[in-house]
Amino acid sequence: MAEIKKQATRESYGEALAEIGAKYDNLIVLDADLSGATKTGTFKKQYPERFFNCGIAEQNLIGVATGLTLAGKLVFCSSFAMFAAGRAFEQVRNAVGYPHNNVKIAATHAGLSVGEDGATHQCNEDIALMRTIPGMTILNPADPVEAKECVRAAAEFEGPVYLRFGRMAVEPIFDENYKMEIGKGVTLQDGSDVTIVATGLMVGMALTAAEQLKAEGISARVINIHTIKPLDADLIIKAAKETGAIVTAEEHSIIGGLGGAVTECLAETCPVPVLRVGVEDKFGTSAPAMEVLKAYGLTPENIAEKAKKAIALK
Amino acid sequence: MEQAVKKQLQVTACKIRMGIIEGVHAAKSGHPGGSLSIADVLTYLYFKEMNIDPANPKKADRDRMILSKGHTAPGLYSALANRGYFPVEDLLTLRKLDSYLEGHPDMKHTPGVDMSSGSLGQGISVATGVALGAKLDGDAYRVYSILGDGELEEGQVWEAAMFAGHKKLDTLCVIIDNNNLQIDGCLDEVCSPYPIAEKFQAFNWYTIEIDGHDFDQIEAAFAQARQNKGKPTAIIMTTTKGKGVSFMEDKASWHGAAPNDEQYEIAMSELKAALAALEA
Numbered sequence: 001m002a003e004i005k006k007q008a009t010r011e012s013y014g015e016a017l018a019e020i021g022a023k024y025d026n027l028i029v030l031d032a033d034l035s036g037a038t039k040t041g042t043f044k045k046q047y048p049e050r051f052f053n054c055g056i057a058e059q060n061l062i063g064v065a066t067g068l069t070l071a072g073k074l075v076f077c078s079s080f081a082m083f084a085a086g087r088a089f090e091q092v093r094n095a096v097g098y099p100h101n102n103v104k105i106a107a108t109h110a111g112l113s114v115g116e117d118g119a120t121h122q123c124n125e126d127i128a129l130m131r132t133i134p135g136m137t138i139l140n141p142a143d144p145v146e147a148k149e150c151v152r153a154a155a156e157f158e159g160p161v162y163l164r165f166g167r168m169a170v171e172p173i174f175d176e177n178y179k180m181e182i183g184k185g186v187t188l189q190d191g192s193d194v195t196i197v198a199t200g201l202m203v204g205m206a207l208t209a210a211e212q213l214k215a216e217g218i219s220a221r222v223i224n225i226h227t228i229k230p231l232d233a234d235l236i237i238k239a240a241k242e243t244g245a246i247v248t249a250e251e252h253s254i255i256g257g258l259g260g261a262v263t264e265c266l267a268e269t270c271p272v273p274v275l276r277v278g279v280e281d282k283f284g285t286s287a288p289a290m291e292v293l294k295a296y297g298l299t300p301e302n303i304a305e306k307a308k309k310a311i312a313l314k
Numbered sequence: 315m316e317q318a319v320k321k322q323l324q325v326t327a328c329k330i331r332m333g334i335i336e337g338v339h340a341a342k343s344g345h346p347g348g349s350l351s352i353a354d355v356l357t358y359l360y361f362k363e364m365n366i367d368p369a370n371p372k373k374a375d376r377d378r379m380i381l382s383k384g385h386t387a388p389g390l391y392s393a394l395a396n397r398g399y400f401p402v403e404d405l406l407t408l409r410k411l412d413s414y415l416e417g418h419p420d421m422k423h424t425p426g427v428d429m430s431s432g433s434l435g436q437g438i439s440v441a442t443g444v445a446l447g448a449k450l451d452g453d454a455y456r457v458y459s460i461l462g463d464g465e466l467e468e469g470q471v472w473e474a475a476m477f478a479g480h481k482k483l484d485t486l487c488v489i490i491d492n493n494n495l496q497i498d499g500c501l502d503e504v505c506s507p508y509p510i511a512e513k514f515q516a517f518n519w520y521t522i523e524i525d526g527h528d529f530d531q532i533e534a535a536f537a538q539a540r541q542n543k544g545k546p547t548a549i550i551m552t553t554t555k556g557k558g559v560s561f562m563e564d565k566a567s568w569h570g571a572a573p574n575d576e577q578y579e580i581a582m583s584e585l586k587a588a589l590a591a592l593e594a
Contacts, residue, residue, distance in 0.1 A: 028450075052446070052481075060439045060473035067443015070378075070429065071451070090433060091470070095440055099421050099430040 004172040009147035009165040009200075010108040014039025016151035017076060018046045024155060028068050030054055030077040032061045037167075038078040038108040058083040062091035065103045074155060075103055081110035081164060085126035096160045097133035104154050106163040110140075111251035112279065112296055113168040113201060115289035122284030122292075128256025130162040131229050137182060138228040140164040140250075140258075142203035145174040146226055153182050166251070168289045170201050173224075185232035191221035194307045195239035195246050199225045199258045202249035202277070202298065209249075209303035220307055231261050233269070240270040245310035247275050249303050251293070254278035273313035275306040320529050321592060326396060327357040328589045331558045332582065333392030333405045339578040341409035344417070347568040349389030351493040351526070351553040352460055356393040358532045359458060368398035371425040377455050378444055380429040382437025383462035383491065384418040385570070390427070391415050399426040435468030437461070438488055442478045445486040445546070456540070460489045464496030466507035472517065478546045479518030486546040487539045491526065493555035495566040514548040526551030559584055 021027055021043060033056045035041035044051035054061040058079050065077040078084070084107040085092065096103045107126060114122045130138050139154060139161060141147040147165060154161040173188070180186070188203070189210055198206035203224045210220040221243055223235060240246055246266065248259040259276030266274055279296055286292075293299065330353045338344035360366065364377040381390050388408060395402045400414075407413035414423040418432025428444075431437045441459035448455055465471060478486055490510060498504050507513070511521040520542045524531040532551075539547040555569070556562030559581040573581055 028447075054477055055473075055480075057470075057473035057477065059435070059470040060442070060477055063436055063439020063470065063474060064443035064446065064477060066429075067440040067445070068447045069443075070440065071444045071447020071453075073447050073450075091436060091439075094430070094433045095436050 004145055004176060006169050006171050007144045008167055008169045009141050009144060010039045010167060012144040012147035013106055013108065013151060013163070013165050014042030016148040017043035020152065020155055021047045021050070024074050026073050028052065028073045028075050030061055030065050030075065032056055032058050032079040032083065034079055038106070040078045058088040059091050062088045062103070062105070063095055066095040066101050069101050069103050076106050077103065078106045078108060080121060081107035081123035081126040082121055085129050085162065086123055089129050093133050097136055100135050100159055102158055102160065104161045104163065106165065108165040109167045110164045111166060111200070112284045112292045112298065113166050113251060113289040115168065115292055116286050118286035119283040124253045124279040124284065125256070126164065127228055127252050127258065128260065131256060131261065135159065136229060137161045138164070139182070139226055140200045140228055141226055142200060142224050143170055143173040145172055145176065145178050146180055149178060149180040150226065153180060157182060164200065166201055168201065171204055173204060173207070180226055183227045183230045183232060185235040186224040186226070187221065187235070188224050189220070189222040191219040192243055193219045193245070194311050195221040195223060195243045196249060196303060196307060197223045197225055197236060197239070197246060197258065197262055198249040199228060200251050202251055205298070205300045206249050206303055208300035209307065212300060212304045213307055218307065218311070225258060228258055228261060231265060233265050236262055236265055237270050240266050240272045244314045245273050247277060247303060247306045247310050249277040251298060252278055254280055273310045275310045277303050277306055315530050315533050323357055323361065323529050325589065325592050326361055327354050328558070328585055328592060329396050330357055330389065330392045332585045333395060333402060334388045335559065335573065335578065335581045335585065337388045337391065337405040337408040338572040340406040342572050343409060344388050344572055345385040345570045346388065346572070347495070347555040347562060347565070348383060348462060348491065348493065349386040350557045350559060350562065351555045352386055352389050352491050353557065354527050354529065355460065355489055355532060355551060356389055358529060358536065360393045360397045363536050364458070365455065368426065371399060375453065375455050377458065378428045378441070379458040380437040380441045381419055381431050382441070382459045383434065383465055384432030384437065387417065387419050390419060391424070394426040434462070434465040435470035438471055439474040441486060441488070442474045442483060445478065445483040446481060448485055449483060456485045456487060458487050458489065460491060463490055463492040463494065463501055463507060463510065464504070466490070466510065467505050475514060475517040475519065482544050483546050484543050488546070488548050490548060490550045491553055492550055493553045495555045495564070495569065497566065497569050499566055510550050518545055520545050520547040522547065522549045524549060524551050526553035527557060558588065
């Protein structure tokens with residue numbers, strides 16, 4: 001089996017686009033002057049005639065993507081999460097979401113792990129924004145393998161999809177045979193005392209936290225939620241019933257993201273203590289990515305600490 | 315243009331104007347002013363210019379029209395109904411619960427609507443994307459989009475204009491409805507987008523300036539746009555907001571207000587008289 005190397009999910013995104021380019025001859029990729037960073041440049045290199053740069057104009061990027069879709073193309077369009085979901089929110093809402101057009105919005109550089117560029121570029125609000133759009137599917141992969149799977153699944157799926165990729169290299173969790181299904185969470189580890197529901201790069205940290213808890217005699221279940229919308233409510237409710245306490249972990253604001261989604265779901269179905277690990281209603285800051293994550297409490301230690309607090313609230 | 319053809323277009327435009335007034339009166343809300351100002355160009359597009367088939371609204375090689383100034387949906391709906399996409403009587407369901415005639419165009423539920431629109435600045439971007447897709451596939455269909463003049467204040471319009479000019483999308487033709495009024499007043503008092511033609515030229519577009527109520531000029535402009543190669547075309551048409559209803563003409567207050575019963579009677583009697591004169 002080929003060894004899967006540690007790399008950023010954005011790298012996998014670019015590779016996946018180039019890989020599916022042969023299968024979908026109607027695949028068009030758009031960028032807004034960030035193709036080197038978003039890695040759409042990997043596709044451009046292989047299929048220059050099917051890559052279009054819209055320049056630094058994200059509102060038009062979404063509009064052009066929509067128009068190409070109406071002309072029968074399969075379109076992936078990319079920018080940083082701050083601009084794709086933030087600046088162009090209303091274009092995504094009205095041109096893509098409302099008519100349910102088949103546009104794939106692949107946003108990179110999401111969350112704090114942007115690192116040194118700092119608060120203006122660390123988008124911790126994109127999941128919250130996209131969640132409010134009816135019919136929007138939101139995918140947030142945990143590792144390089146799942147990132148490619150998300151691209152495959154999004155291409156096969158009919159309807160608008162928001163894909164969230166990171167800048168920082170992350171360790172592989174899955175092997176090359178891994179397959180994901182949109183809307184189906186993945187139980188990575190069983191446990192009976194508490195469930196850690198994690199997404200994106202926090203999934204790796206959740207597994208480490210579960211190890212730490214195990215050393216203290218606490219049995220933690222770990223669920224990977226790659227599809228934040230539609231949320232796998234059945235799996236979350238089952239975990240709430242069976243373990244009685246939940247911790248969510250995401251590289252996003254604790255408001256409106258995975259923590260928000262899980263809390264809303266359980267409040268209406270199976271109220272149990274839910275503690276949220278994420279960015280606590282603050283803007284980010286400049287520093288190397290790992291230092292920023294640590295400074296904002298996005299660590300295995302904090303997840304383990306919250307898990308114990310959640311258990312105490314049972 | 316032959317007199318008989320022109321007269322027929324004028325008759326149709328008058329009927330479209332009547333549909334606009336009936337729709338917004340029944341809805342007790344809506345946007346008659348800007349709908350009336352584009353009634354003539356809509357008539358020409360849907361009854362003469364565009365390759366379309368009301369019996370097959372999604373046919374692949376049809377010309378597309380995206381109403382970027384989506385608030386003038388009453389004008390678009392009346393044109394579509396009169397062209398045979400759906401019954402003219404249904405215009406009376408405008409903006410009502412369970413009607414397929416939304417306050418702003420909805421591509422999912424209204425036959426003949428090529429794109430949902432209404433948030434200004436977005437339609438031209440989408441039209442640009444459609445034109446790019448057609449070019450990639452070697453399709454010959456043309457893509458039209460009607461924008462308001464106030465809409466030109468939206469930055470996205472110029473993002474799209476830059477991209478379309480850069481990509482030399484010559485099957486794209488936008489029509490600017492220059493009635494010189496926006497909700498808060500005259501364009502040059504609110505935030506002037508003038509000069510309009512020079513701006514599009516600077517973005518590498520052809521421009522044609524016409525009287526938007528003169529069918530000879532409208533016909534010549536669209537014929538010229540078809541001839542234009544290597545750049546998209548912007549037709550900037552001078553129009554009168556509220557055209558055809560005396561008390562609505564050139565009044566910003568009729569941007570988004572429906573006539574009451576008394577005003578409705580006056581408006582309809584004016585349009586009926588105009589129709590009778592044309593048909594005499």
